Amino acid sequence: MNHRHPRHAHRFSIRRSRHFGFVLAAVFTLALSAVASRALAQQPSTILVGRYVAPDGTLKPSANIELRDGKFASIKMTDEPATGAYAHAVVCPGLIDLRSNIGSYGQTNESKNAIDPSVNAIDGIDWHHRDFKTALSAGVTAAMISPSPHNLVSGVAAVIKTDPSRAVVLRADGPLVLSLGPQVWRYDRSPTSRTGSLAMLRDLFDTARRGQAHPRLNAMVKGGLTSLVYCDDAMDVSAVLRLFDTVAGPDAIVHTGGEHDLANELSGRATTVVVGPYGLDTPPRELALAGTLSNKEVPVAFAGQVPVRGRDSVRLTAALAVRYGMAPEAARRGMTITAAKVAGVVDRIGSIETGKDADFVIFSDDPLRLDAKVLAVYIGGTRVYADHAALRAAGDVD
Amino acid sequence: MVTAVSRFFVRSSSWRGSGSRRHAGFQRRILALVAASVMSLPVSVFAQLFDRATVIENARIVTQTGPVVERGSIVIKGGRIVELGSEVSAPMFSKKIDAAGKTVSPGLIDVWSGLGHAGASSSADPTSRASDAVATYDHEAFRDALRNGVTTMFVGTNGGAGVNGIGAVLQLSPGESGPIAKIIDDDAALCVDFGSSESALGRLKTFQKVRKAFKKAEVYRRALEDYDEELKEYIEKLEERRKEKEKEEAEEAGDEKDADDESKPKKKGDSDDESGGDKDKDKEKDKDKPKPKPDPKPDPKPKPKPKPDPKPDGAGLRPLLSGARGADGENGKKPGNDKGGDKKDGDKDGDDEDDDELEKPEQPAPDRKSDVLLRAIDHELIVRIRAYRSASILNALELADEFKIDIVIEGATEAYLVADQLAEAKVSVVLGRVSRSELFQDGAFRRHSRRNAAALSQAGVSWSIGSGGSATSSRFVGFNAQMASGYGATSQGAVGSDDWLSRVTSRASRVIGLGGRAGRLRSGAAADLVIWSGDPSDPGSRVEQVLINGEIAFDASAEGDR
Numbered sequence: 003m004n005h006r007h008p009r010h011a012h013r014f015s016i017r018r019s020r021h022f023g024f025v026l027a028a029v030f031t032l033a034l035s036a037v038a039s040r041a042l043a044q045q046p047s048t049i050l051v052g053r054y055v056a057p058d059g060t061l062k063p064s065a066n067i068e069l070r071d072g073k074f075a076s077i078k079m080t081d082e083p084a085t086g087a088y089a090h091a092v093v094c095p096g097l098i099d100l101r102s103n104i105g106s107y108g109q110t111n112e113s114k115n116a117i118d119p120s121v122n123a124i125d126g127i128d129w130h131h132r133d134f135k136t137a138l139s140a141g142v143t144a145a146m147i148s149p150s151p152h153n154l155v156s157g158v159a160a161v162i163k164t165d166p167s168r169a170v171v172l173r174a175d176g177p178l179v180l181s182l183g184p185q186v187w188r189y190d191r192s193p194t195s196r197t198g199s200l201a202m203l204r205d206l207f208d209t210a211r212r213g214q215a216h217p218r219l220n221a222m223v224k225g226g227l228t229s230l231v232y233c234d235d236a237m238d239v240s241a242v243l244r245l246f247d248t249v250a251g252p253d254a255i256v257h258t259g260g261e262h263d264l265a266n267e268l269s270g271r272a273t274t275v276v277v278g279p280y281g282l283d284t285p286p287r288e289l290a291l292a293g294t295l296s297n298k299e300v301p302v303a304f305a306g307q308v309p310v311r312g313r314d315s316v317r318l319t320a321a322l323a324v325r326y327g328m329a330p331e332a333a334r335r336g337m338t339i340t341a342a343k344v345a346g347v348v349d350r351i352g353s354i355e356t357g358k359d360a361d362f363v364i365f366s367d368d369p370l371r372l373d374a375k376v377l378a379v380y381i382g383g384t385r386v387y388a389d390h391a392a393l394r395a396a397g398d399v400d
Numbered sequence: 401m402v403t404a405v406s407r408f409f410v411r412s413s414s415w416r417g418s419g420s421r422r423h424a425g426f427q428r429r430i431l432a433l434v435a436a437s438v439m440s441l442p443v444s445v446f447a448q449l450f451d452r453a454t455v456i457e458n459a460r461i462v463t464q465t466g467p468v469v470e471r472g473s474i475v476i477k478g479g480r481i482v483e484l485g486s487e488v489s490a491p492m493f494s495k496k497i498d499a500a501g502k503t504v505s506p507g508l509i510d511v512w513s514g515l516g517h518a519g520a521s522s523s524a525d526p527t528s529r530a531s532d533a534v535a536t537y538d539h540e541a542f543r544d545a546l547r548n549g550v551t552t553m554f555v556g557t558n559g560g561a562g563v564n565g566i567g568a569v570l571q572l573s574p575g576e577s578g579p580i581a582k583i584i585d586d587d588a589a590l591c592v593d594f595g596s597s598e599s600a601l602g603r604l605k606t607f608q609k610v611r612k613a614f615k616k617a618e619v620y621r622r623a624l625e626d627y628d629e630e631l632k633e634y635i636e637k638l639e640e641r642r643k644e645k646e647k648e649e650a651e652e653a654g655d656e657k658d659a660d661d662e663s664k665p666k667k668k669g670d671s672d673d674e675s676g677g678d679k680d681k682d683k684e685k686d687k688d689k690p691k692p693k694p695d696p697k698p699d700p701k702p703k704p705k706p707k708p709d710p711k712p713d714g715a716g717l718r719p720l721l722s723g724a725r726g727a728d729g730e731n732g733k734k735p736g737n738d739k740g741g742d743k744k745d746g747d748k749d750g751d752d753e754d755d756d757e758l759e760k761p762e763q764p765a766p767d768r769k770s771d772v773l774l775r776a777i778d779h780e781l782i783v784r785i786r787a788y789r790s791a792s793i794l795n796a797l798e799l800a801d802e803f804k805i806d807i808v809i810e811g812a813t814e815a816y817l818v819a820d821q822l823a824e825a826k827v828s829v830v831l832g833r834v835s836r837s838e839l840f841q842d843g844a845f846r847r848h849s850r851r852n853a854a855a856l857s858q859a860g861v862s863w864s865i866g867s868g869g870s871a872t873s874s875r876f877v878g879f880n881a882q883m884a885s886g887y888g889a890t891s892q893g894a895v896g897s898d899d900w901l902s903r904v905t906s907r908a909s910r911v912i913g914l915g916g917r918a919g920r921l922r923s924g925a926a927a928d929l930v931i932w933s934g935d936p937s938d939p940g941s942r943v944e945q946v947l948i949n950g951e952i953a954f955d956a957s958a959e960g961d962r
Contacts, residue, residue, distance in 0.1 A: 107839060136838045282833065282873035282880065286544050309838030313850070314883065318835055321879065321939055325548070330940045366886075370939035372879055373886035373900050 047383075051364070052084045054093040057339055057353035059331035061368060067093060069360045072382035076356055091377060094334070094369045095353050096143025096361035097316050098341035100276050101256065101305030104145050104164060105131035113152040116192055117206060119216040121157025123147045124174045133309050134166040138387040140313035141363035141376045142306070144172065146345045151181035151232035151256075154193065154203055158218065159230065161345045163361065165381040172347045177253060178222050182241060183234025200241055207249055225250030228346050230276075233257045239264055243271070254344040256305060258288055265298040274344050278305040278319035286326065292336070293327025302332065303341040314372070321370050330370055337369070366392065453477040454927075454950055455490040459499035462898065462936065463921040464506055464906040474504065476927040479949035483923055497931070497945070505901060505936050506919050507551025507928035507946065508878050509908035511830050512810055512866025515541055515874040516570070516581055517555045524562030524593075526613070526772040530555045531568035531586035536579035541871070542572055543580070546954040548875040549930040549943045552919075554588060554912040556784060556810075556869065561595035561606040563613050563773065567784060569912055571928070574953035588913055589784040589808070590776045594792040596811075596844035607795040614803045617773035623764040630761035637758055776805050782913060783807045784830070788844035790814040797825050808911055813848045815863075816855035823859045828911050832868030834883040853884040864908040877904050878936070898937055 049067045054077070056062045064084055068075040083089070109126030112118060127147060137145065144163050149156035156179040163170035182199055193199040210219040221227040229251040233239045239257055246252050256276040257264070268275065277292045296302040304323070306316035320333040328336075342352025351361050360383035367374035379387035454476040461469040461484065472486040475494070490496060516535040534555060535541075545553075551572050557565030569585040595606040775781045785796040788811040800807040809815070810830040815822060822829060836848050849855075856863045865881045867873040873880070878900070885900035909919030917926060927950035934941040946954035 133838070282835070282867065282876040283870065285872075311837060312835035313838055314835055318879070318883075322876075324939050325879075325942070333939075368939060371886075371937060372882035372939075373937065375886045 049088065049093065049364075050080070050082065050084045051088045051093045052090050053368075054354055055095060055334050055338065055369070057355055059333070059335035059339075061092060061334075065093075067354065069383045072360055072384070074354055074356055074358055074360050077354055088364060088377075090367060092365045092368055092374070093354065094141070094363050094365055095338040096351065096363055096379070096381065097141045097306075097337045097369070098144045098146070098303075098345060098352065099137070099142050099306040099308045099316050100146045100303055100341050100344055101279070101307050102137070102142075102145035102147055103307060103310050104133040104137050104142075104147065104162075105129060105166075106147050107133070107310060110147065111150045111152065112156070113150070113188070114191070116153050116186070116188075116202065117155045117216075118149075118153050118157055119155045119178065119218040121149045122160065122174065123149045123157065124160035124162075124171060127160065127162065129166050129169050131166075134164050135387075136309045136313050137164045138379050139376060139389075140308065140315075140317070141365065141369070141379055142308055142313075142316060143361040143363065143379060143381050144342075144345070144347070144351055145308070146341075148179050148230070151179060152185055153181065154186055154199060155180055155206070155219065158227075159345075161347050163351075163381055165384075165386050167386075168382070170382070172350055173345065175227075176346060177228035177230040177344075178218055179230050179232070180242075180252070181232040182238040183232065185232075185234065196238075196241075200245065203245055207245065211249065222251065223249040228253040230254045230256060230344070233259075235259055236264060240267060243267055253346075254303070258284075258291065258305075264291075265295050265300060268295065268300045269298050274301040274303055274340060276303050276305050276341075276344060277323070279307045279311040279315045280319040280322040281311060281315075282318075282322075284322065289322050289326035292323035292333075293329075296323075296328050296332040296336075301335075301340050301343070302328070303336045303344050304333075317369055317372065321372050324370055330368075333370060451478060453482070453491045453494040454497065454947075455494045456497045456499050456504060456929075456931065457490065458501075459931070460503040460935075461921060462503060462505040462901065464902060465920045465922045474921065474927075474929070476947070476950040479927055479951070481921060481923050481925050481927050484921060499931055501934070502944065503932045503935050503941070504921065505549070505930050505932065506905040506921050507930055507948065508549045508904045509912065509914075509919055510545075510550055510553040510866045510874045510877040510904070511864050511908045511912050512832060512869050513553035513555050513570075513874040513877075514558075514867070514869040514871040515545060515553055515555065517558075517871060524559040524564040526563045526565060526590065526769045528557055528559065528565035529568065529586055530557045530565060530591075531583045533557075534568065534570060534581060534583065536570075536581040536583070539576075539580050543954070545875040546572055546946050547943055547956070547959070548878065549932070549936075549946060550875055550877060551928045551930070551946060551948055551953075552584075552909075552912075552914070553874055554866070556589070556591040556786075558869070559591075559593070561593050561597070562609055563590065563592050563769075565591055566772070566781070567591050569914065571918075572948055572953060574948050574951040585913065587781070590772065590781045591784050591786070593786040594788075594795060596788050598842040598846070600791065603789065603792055603795075607792070607799070611799060611802070613769070614773055614777070614799070614805075616767075617770035617777065618803070620764060620767050620770040621774055621777075627761055627763050631763075634758065634761055641758075777803055779806055784810050786810045788813040789846075790817040793818050794821065797821060797827065800825065800827065811844065813845055813852065815861070816849055816852045817847070819855045819859035819861055822856070822861045827861075829856060829861055829863040830911060831863055831865040831884060833870070833873070834865075834880055834887075850883075850887050854887045862907065862911075864903045864911050866908075882937070901936060 047069050049069070051065060051067065053061045053063055054065050054067065062079070064080050064082065066078045066080050068078070084091070105128040106123070106126045109128070110123050112121055124147070142164055144161065146159050146161045148159040158174075158176045158178050160171060161173040163172060180203070182196070186199055187194050193202050206215060206219065207223060209215040210223045213220050218227055222229050231242050231252045231254070233242055233255050236257070236259060239255055242252060242255060252273055254274045254276055258277050264275070275295050280289060292302050302323070304316055304319045306319055308315050312318070316337055320337050323336070324330050324333045339348065339352040342348040351359050354362060361381050363369070363379050364377045365374045366377055375389060375392055376387070377389055377392050378385055456474045456476070458471055459474065461472050461474065463469060463484070469484070469486050472484065473488040473490065474481055475483040475488060475491065516538045517530065517533055553570050554567055555570060556567040559565055566587055567589045568583050569588045570581040571584045573580060573582045592610055593606075594610070595603055597603050597606070772781075776783050783805045785799070785807050787793045787796045787809055793809055793812060793815060796807060796809055799805070808828050808830055809822070811832055812829045815829050831853060834850060834853070836845055841848070853863060853865070865877070865884050867877045867880060881900040881903040885903065905919040907919075909915060909917070916922070918928060921929060927947055929947050930936070930943055931945040931947075932941045933944050942956060943954070944956045945952055
């Protein structure tokens, strides 16, 4: 559990690289520690926790969570009470930010062509940015980076893990990002209005149905590529639902701007609504959206815009949604498994289930409690963040 | 009353049988008496009947004064908590609220709010008051605060860098109509803003500006004191002269006994002419430079609240017009009339026969801004200094030390860098919003740290937390406190405690000068409280009811879904 990661040794070697002897020593150390870590990783380890967040979003009591090869090997309920730092702790699947700017703030603002499906958000990520550390400290272990929604079709999003040392890309090709609303209208290119936007998209969808558009669009209308539509206004949501009447999707709608009567329009469809980021200034009718939808069985996930809106933005968004009517279980799912579904990576992450990647956060309490703190963060079974002071205070030898 | 009535009847029965004229009088008397007793009795009886106690039963009570009462009752009467505890029984005829499974906490306090104050800003003028700019009828904004359990808030003045006015404390009030916020203290603190300029020089300039203002107030006070001294001397000398003259006249009178009857009043008039002439001189001076009226009463301390010119009506103007400037109460000081004895009936328009070389002391020009600052120096007003950067915080401590003022530091983004100095100076800190963008920021938030509050706890600095002067996020002051405490709990080892609640209740009450009157549940305190569906720390808990002064101000069940 507490083994040193090879990258520490690597950094050590760079500092002394001028001296050949040190280089040799460093290479040796690197090799040795790599071997050691593989040996450790193969050895299963177990964490005993007070509570954990089950896939349905409920808090389940005391469990033994066994890790092997960076994955959850087994989760067993136990009567044995947890002790030490993790006695009151809650193990939660790593949080997922569906609208993140981690390492990519200002890098994805392409806005020349209204229809630009070939753009890849993955190209805009700076893996050495300090944002990764910030995200980890808040328990965000995965993020979806979208091309900025300034075009009707902006390209494909990337889904990454936030451990910069390993640069794990869960998905580089999707979902395909579409947008409606004023942020798309420009005076120097079409569309310049809401009606223009829809006319262009309708044409595009027709072309794609005939298989004559960009391969990504052709795939999308056939259901081969998931889609995510940014809708500024409730009327954009209605327009999108009309637009997608004859084609597959949309898989998710990003919409924060107020509830109106969306719940009735959306219920019965397989569309998830992504809300957020919510802040302390968000008007009540927007805060109520998450609860209204989720109480009518529309799946709701959260966007946090970490780090632009602060490091704890995902949890804050969820907590505010709960205060304004969302069920706590649904909100916990919205930060984890529902978000993983939207990102299309639910087979890998999003819940503590056998066979999934061991990406998880140990919170001092329910993650929806804003005074619960992040004690430790694991990605692929390796600890990538620890609040040493808190662990010591809680009695862990660390 | 009973004895009086019976005595009346005893007396009246002895009168029975006497003349009918008497009897009619008696009937009238008894009618009057019955009417009087009906009118007097019910007052107390009705008061007893209608001022029924409200009892919240079976509640888990987070008192903020001691341990949590796991199951108890709160008895409320006359807007106050009269009894609280696990062994309390409900009085007869009381309204009962069953709170089984629910938690009662004090109403939350936002120590740094901008609610109902959106867009209102004054120029940096110490005499401006936040209470003048609060939209107390903004039901929508305040109701959202209520539904999140916030009952009380401090609003400051926002005049930009400098000394900018006097803050107010608001309490939300129950009811659908009328003002939803009540100003319970319009004189809560003197607000000073050290500015959030990125440039160190800019911040230093503001500090010097504020320091000069305080310095000027001290100089002004010295001038007032000197003036009082000089005026006293002047009056003494005048008196001396008058006595000398009287003596001379008496001697003259001794020589000319015939003229005695006429000369005496005339002489008296002469002496009045002196002062009258003096007044004329005064008036002339006033033409170029408005001078306050000579205030003969040594009153070094300006009155707490300088009132505007107290002569709105003709009656007030008359003495002024007729030249009796004695009524001209500048600085809110009482019109001087102790020297009026020999002047009042004097001839104001008398010829200027003044042969006096005595120069009348000049009163310092009134300085209302300094008056306000002097109240801070006299500890009548606490000074709330908005300082974000560490250097500004140290400047604030310097200011407190130099002028011996009581300060609270607001903002304090970088307090963690100077936590020890704050602890040593025993200065309380009011923090603002915890969750901030992690992108690079300049100015006030350049080095903001989520562990700010933790460092303050560790160093032993008393802190509370508000919404950061926001007009929209006052409602979420509890969430903000929870975030600050989450990081703050580390050093205390008290993960999962209710630390955050104290930051927005008991500690908050202290820092805005309400002391024990709010933020705590105990007998004698105002019944401002929140009934939560569960533990207030539990994310799933909702605010079910809010009571303000014992009256239900918010009821979730009555609001429907929203």
